[in-house]
Amino acid sequence: MKSHFTFSKEQRNGIFLLLVLIVILQCIYFFVDFGSDKIVVDEEALSEYTKEIDSLRQVQLEQNKPKIFPFNPNYITDFKGSTLGMSNEEIDRLLDYRKQDKWINSAHQFQEVTIVSDSLLDAISPYFKFPDWVTNSKQSSSHASFSYNNAPKTFAQKGDLNTATAQQLQKVNGIGEVLSERIVKFRNKLKGGFVGDAQLQDVYGLTPEVIEKITEQFTVKTPIPIKKIDLNTATVDELVTIPHIDYDLANEIVEQRKLREGFQSIDELKKVKNFPSNKIKIIELYLHLEKEKR
Known part of the structure; x- marks a missing residue:
């Protein structure tokens, strides 16, 4: 072990010199300021620049806002109401009111039905667009001769x-x-x-x-002239020319006609398989019976 800690005179001098250099470098690091010169900031110019940036940002935000176009408040949907800022409860009140076949004809009535806040009403009511007969009725008594009444x-x-x-x-x-x-x-x-x-x-x-x-x-005062088809003699090709009757339904009608030995009334078509009963009023516009049972 002694051989590892025994140094010559030159080695001892080298070690001493290294220690001195380390101490000097440490002192320089702690006591010498290597920072750059202090930056002088023009506070007034910086403030003006910040204000300009803020104003440009505000303009951009205004441009990015969804644009509101005139609309009839009677047709506000869930999505439309939410974009306008209405709560779910306010939208539901409006929809329930409309389900009763009632109509809103003024901003004041809209608030009574939906119970929206005054601030929201002031924001959206300028965009309300009611039918001309509603708005004109408040301005001209002559509208009475043209208005639709009960x-x-x-x-x-x-x-x-x-x-x-x-x-x-x-x-x-x-x-x-x-x-x-x-x-x-x-x-x-x-x-x-x-x-x-x-x-x-x-x-x-x-x-x-x-x-x-x-x-x-x-x-319809001036109906287009059409040649009605006799239900009890019509062919499949003739029946398919009628709206809402396709080939499958036409074949079903002919088959049912054979079983019944002829239809006694056009309403009996409702008993045909897959017949669109809700369209009977349209279909019967194109049909007739030579001897329809009364």
Whole structure:
């Protein structure tokens, strides 16, 4: 072991010099500041720059906000209501009110039904868009001669469903821009117009309640001329030309006709397998019986 700790004079001098260098370097590290010169910040310029950044950020946030377009509050859905900031309870109150076939005609009535806060009402009510007959009724008494009331109209007083414009249809409670345009487009596809009022059932989005309101104000006065088919002599190829009757159903009708030795009334079609009973009013527009049982 002694041989490991025995150094020559040169080795001892080298070790001493190394220790001195280590001590000097440690002192330099602890006592000498190697940092750069102190940076001088212009506080006023920095403040102006920060304000500009904040204003640009605010502008960007405003641009990114969802844009609200005018809408009829009667048709607010769950999704639309949530985007407007309405709670689930407020939306449910509106939907329950509409299920009773009741309509909201003012911002004040909207708040009474939904119980939304004043702040939310102030934010969304400027975008409410009610039918013209609602808004104009508060401004002009002359509207009374054109408004739709609860008194039943005679055939002569009703408008023609085959010539009514989308704007005229929108005067019916429950018909907005989308539905009125959809009715006109469907009518134009029929190559001549409606045969009867029952064909409104085929317009997507029209509920039975809305159809009833339409037929209170409009009816088919100028039906397109069609040649009705005798139900008891019609062939399969003739039956499939009628809306809602395909080849399978046509064959079922012919088979049932043979079993019955002829139909006594068009309503007996409801007993045919897979017959769309809810479309009977449309189908019977194209059928007749030479000797229908009364």
